[in-house]
Every structure is written in structure tokens, then in C-alpha cells.
Amino acid sequence: MLRKNESGMFTVEAAILVPFLLILTFSAMLLVIYFYDRAMVVQDVNAVFADIRAGHNESTPSEHPYIILGDMEMEVQRKGGKLTVRLGGNWVNPVFGNKKRRIEYEKTEWMTDPTEIMRTVRDLTEKAEVINDTDKNDP
Numbered sequence: 001m002l003r004k005n006e007s008g009m010f011t012v013e014a015a016i017l018v019p020f021l022l023i024l025t026f027s028a029m030l031l032v033i034y035f036y037d038r039a040m041v042v043q044d045v046n047a048v049f050a051d052i053r054a055g056h057n058e059s060t061p062s063e064h065p066y067i068i069l070g071d072m073e074m075e076v077q078r079k080g081g082k083l084t085v086r087l088g089g090n091w092v093n094p095v096f097g098n099k100k101r102r103i104e105y106e107k108t109e110w111m112t113d114p115t116e117i118m119r120t121v122r123d124l125t126e127k128a129e130v131i132n133d134t135d136k137n138d139p
Contacts, residue, residue, distance in 0.1 A: 026095060034101075037069040037091055041105045045087050048076070049107065052083065068092055069103060084108040 066072075072089040088104030 030093065030095060033067045034091060034103075037066050038103050038105075040066055041069070041087050041089070041103055045085050045105050045107050048074075048085050048087075049083075049109065052076075052111070068094070078111070081110050082108055083111045 066089070069089045069091050072087070075084075075086045077084045077086075084106065085108075086104065086106040088102060090100045091103050093099050093101065
């Protein structure tokens with residue numbers, strides 16, 4: 001029962017403010033989930049690079065702890081000494097009409113074999129020693 005000196009102002013303010021706060025809260029939660037999934041993509045690309053450097057075959061990481069990310073695609077390319085790993089997927093936003101957003105990460109690095117570098121350094125050192133020996137013999 002409403003008394004004469006009370007008004008319904010609080011109810012009107014709450015009716016306007018609560019939906020706004022709910023939208024803000026759920027949007028923040030989706031933003032956190034999006035950045036989590038993006039971080040997982042970056043982590044998986046780095047894991048593939050670590051596997052390749054360790055001498056294992058190029059393989060997709062077996063477990064993907066993604067929350068909303070789906071339709072994963074991975075591409076590994078070797079051209080000369082460069083290695084490129086690209087991993088991506090579609091992130092579906094369930095709140096805003098299931099709109100898809102592409103999350104993709106690509107990393108390119110020069111892949112050098114340490115034994116090849118050591119061989120090259122040894123060969124250059126031997127050639128330099130030969131050149132120094134011939135220079136000493138010249139009058």
C-alpha cells in the first residue's frame with residue numbers, strides 16, 4: 001500500500017538501471033571469454049613451434065581448452081629456412097545473434113639447425129686458418 005508521501009521513483013530508476021547493468025555484466029563476461037580463447041590460440045601456435053624445434057612432427061595440439069571457439073584450422077608451411085604456423089577458428093557470439101568473429105594467429109620464424117650452424121662455423125674457421133698459414137708463408 002502506497003502512502004501519500006512516497007513516490008515510485010525508486011522503482012522507475014531500478015527498471016531503467018538493472019537491464020543496463022545486466023547487459024554490461026554479460027558483455028564484460030563475453031569479452032573475457034573472447035580474450036581467453038585468443039590467448040589459447042597463441043599458446044597453441046607457440047606449442048607447435050616448441051614441438052618442431054624439439055624435433056617432433058608438425059602436429060596440432062591434442063587438447064584445445066577453448067570455451068566458444070570452433071571450426072579450428074591449422075596450417076604449417078615451410079619455405080626455405082622459414083616456418084609459418086597459422087591457427088584460427090570461428091568465435092560465435094551466442095548473445096548477439098550468433099554472429100561469427102574470426103580469431104587467427106600467425107607466427108613466422110627462421111628455423112635454423114644448430115648442427116648446420118656449427119658445421120658452417122667450423123668450416124669458416126678452418127678456411128681462415130688456411131688463409132692465415134698461407135699469408136705467413138708469403139714473403
